Amino acid sequence: xxxxxxxxxxxxxxxxxxxxxxxxxxxxxxxxxxxxxxxxxxxxxxxxxxxxxxxxxxxxxxxxxxxxxxxxxxxxxxxxxxxxxxxxxxxxxxxxxxxxxxxxxxxxxxxx
Amino acid sequence: xxxxxxxxxxxxxxxxxxxxxxxxxxxxxxxxxxxxxxxxxxxxxxxxxxxxxxxxxxxxxxxxxxxxxxxxxxxxxxxxxxxxxxxxxxxxxxxxxxxxxxxxxxxxxxxxxxx
Numbered sequence: 001x002x003x004x005x006x007x008x009x010x011x012x013x014x015x016x017x018x019x020x021x022x023x024x025x026x027x028x029x030x031x032x033x034x035x036x037x038x039x040x041x042x043x044x045x046x047x048x049x050x051x052x053x054x055x056x057x058x059x060x061x062x063x064x065x066x067x068x069x070x071x072x073x074x075x076x077x078x079x080x081x082x083x084x085x086x087x088x089x090x091x092x093x094x095x096x097x098x099x100x101x102x103x104x105x106x107x108x109x110x111x112x
Numbered sequence: 113x114x115x116x117x118x119x120x121x122x123x124x125x126x127x128x129x130x131x132x133x134x135x136x137x138x139x140x141x142x143x144x145x146x147x148x149x150x151x152x153x154x155x156x157x158x159x160x161x162x163x164x165x166x167x168x169x170x171x172x173x174x175x176x177x178x179x180x181x182x183x184x185x186x187x188x189x190x191x192x193x194x195x196x197x198x199x200x201x202x203x204x205x206x207x208x209x210x211x212x213x214x215x216x217x218x219x220x221x222x223x224x225x226x227x
Contacts (some may be wrong), residue, residue, distance in 0.1 A: 005202045034215055035217070036216075036218075042220060042221075043114065043116075043202055043204075043218035043219055043220050043221050044155070044202070044216075045218070046215045046216070046217070047116075052127055068164065071161055089154065089155065090215070091155075099145075099160055099167075099168040099170065100157065100216055101155075101157060102147070102154045102155040102157070103151065103154055104154040105154050
């Protein structure tokens with residue numbers, strides 16, 4: 001089966017610092033990757049995505065880096081804010097199957 | 113608001129019972145996914161439908177079944193419920209264009225408690 005895992009289950013950062021959340025995947029055929037944010041009691045929300053033909057993509061305060069050689073994905077959040085506190089999931093799909101597999105999640109806590 | 117609607121939001125039932133969870137995807141999305149999220153766990157893929165047909169199956173128990181109707185809404189049926197089935201069940205929808213899958217849009221989930 002698919003294996004998408006996160007290196008750290010929890011992460012605490014000071015407000016204003018940058019956060020880096022990592023994710024490893026095992027399927028070399030994975031074509032499309034998404035980072036989701038899940039706040040307590042809510043469904044996951046899309047943050048940013050990247051396709052396998054790219055190695056970096058930037059959004060507002062967020063950057064996703066993809067290293068296909070080592071099958072590693074990271075999410076960087078700049079100037080982390082209290083509202084960023086949530087669980088972050090990476091998800092991947094070997095596009096041909098159109099099914100997404102999610103990692104366990106990393107709980108980010110922002111300390112004011 | 114993601115545009116994906118799930119009902120009921122909360123459901124409490126007893127072991128051995130059967131429940132049905134309902135999902136209405138975003139307007140225009142043909143693909144519907146069901147995920148299970150247990151306490152402090154990730155999202156476990158259960159099953160995917162595309163335009164009424166089963167597209168992919170994940171770790172879905174034989175006691176569970178799903179279908180997608182002509183109007184594209186989907187139902188997840190859970191039977192012979194066990195305590196361990198207590199979880200959040202999420203529905204998500206996506207558009208598939210040009211053979212490429214778009215992002216998943218999630219509903220708010222249905223929280224099932226089996227007593």
